Amino acid sequence: MTSVTTALILAGSRPGGDPLAQAVGVRHKALIEIGGTSMLAYVVAALRSAGMTRILVSTGDEAVSAAAVALGAEPVAAEAGPSGSAAAALALAGAPLLLTTADHPLLRPEWISDFLQAVPAEADVAVLLARQEAIERDAPPSRRTYLSFADGRWSGCNLFLLVTPAASRALDLWSHVERDRKRPWRIVRRLGLGMIWRYLTGRLTLAAAVARIGEGVGIKARIVAAGNGLAAVDVDSPGDLELVRGLLT
Template sequence: MNALILAGSRPGAPDPVAEAEGVSHKSLVDIAGKPMLAHVVAALRDAGISRIAVSANDAAVRALALELGCEVLATGTGPSASVAIGLEALGAPLLVTTSDHALLKGVWVRDFLNDTPQASDVAMLLARREAIEAAMPGSRRTYLRFADGHWSGCNLFLLATPNARLAIDTWKMVEADRKRPWRIAARLGIGMLLGYALGRLTLSAAIARLGRRIGVTASLVPARDGLAAVDVDKPSDLADARAILASA
């Protein structure tokens, strides 16, 4: 099992966390005495993963990754393109996460791998709204609303087999429509769109159907800990992460 950490810089407006902290990239922000990227690397190593690569285009992030004993890979035009580069370099099975997953724990990674159905080519960890709110009352997340609950992504993905490469182009589509789930349902056909409109479509069924359409077995894996969905997208998230890690 190898791992890829996505730490690319997107064009456009400066990242609000990096800007507020006066650094070139938010993965360099100090939390509990070490850079955010170091927390992610430590969690992956705690999960038993020794070969870790960081996809980054910021010089300071690349230098830090090398200091942490990681390989450094080029970034693509977006997260999915960077994953394609990582899969080519590292092979499958490949665990993918992000550099702003400051609260990541090794036990979450182990649970995710253990809970993923054995036949899966691709799996993704998502947390139910009630689990997130129980773990962190008042947290504001973006939720996908389906018949089997309201879900938020946990920035943990498993490309379990070489066949997972077929899912990368679809990943681009999901990136674009992640806040408009009805559009994802529409791509699956009129029956799926109608099921979503009537509140009958489950997210697990939608993911499985999407996988079948592109020739992979795709699985939704529910997170055991709602904190797994809490990443650092904005300064308020950073304050929360610092408070949680300070009390750990």
């Protein structure tokens, strides 16, 4: 596929502040340090080692912006929600654009490279996910959120590739999901009764579900299975932070 050299790190702020950042005593979760290095710095280093020459950091926090500049990254204003920030970055930098998050300090260059090499040539957008078996094999005991399908249980890895400009349609769908998160019937309605029935009867694979959702907005959406289950471990809770600190230090 086309060489990917631009990445976006999502480092927005939750309304009212992030509970984990507040518990640790820092102003933003991206600035939490592990072994004397911020989570943001770990992510920037992994992206740079994987060949990213332009790294955008989407944030509304001045301290995170300053940290990004110090790391040689480019701060850009965060929009309303992750989908809005991703759409703004895609409009600014164009496709292909790699997306990840600032709370993923375990991110490794080889995971990024393997993901990019495995993205199907026809894809407009691709997402990295890990099977439960891989997570249980590679990661110490940790609580993860799983999606159950006919081909197993999967967890997200906070790594996405917007391959073509058409990927903006996926971001538009993402924005609708964000708006409708408290009205799940609207999200269900978008999936269609046929796919819902296949899911309820245990006949829907994750790859088929993602592909069908993509078709609904006129794009080709594909999944890539992570080779290392640690790719699904980000830092959302004190337990996650303790686990990742142990692994990195």
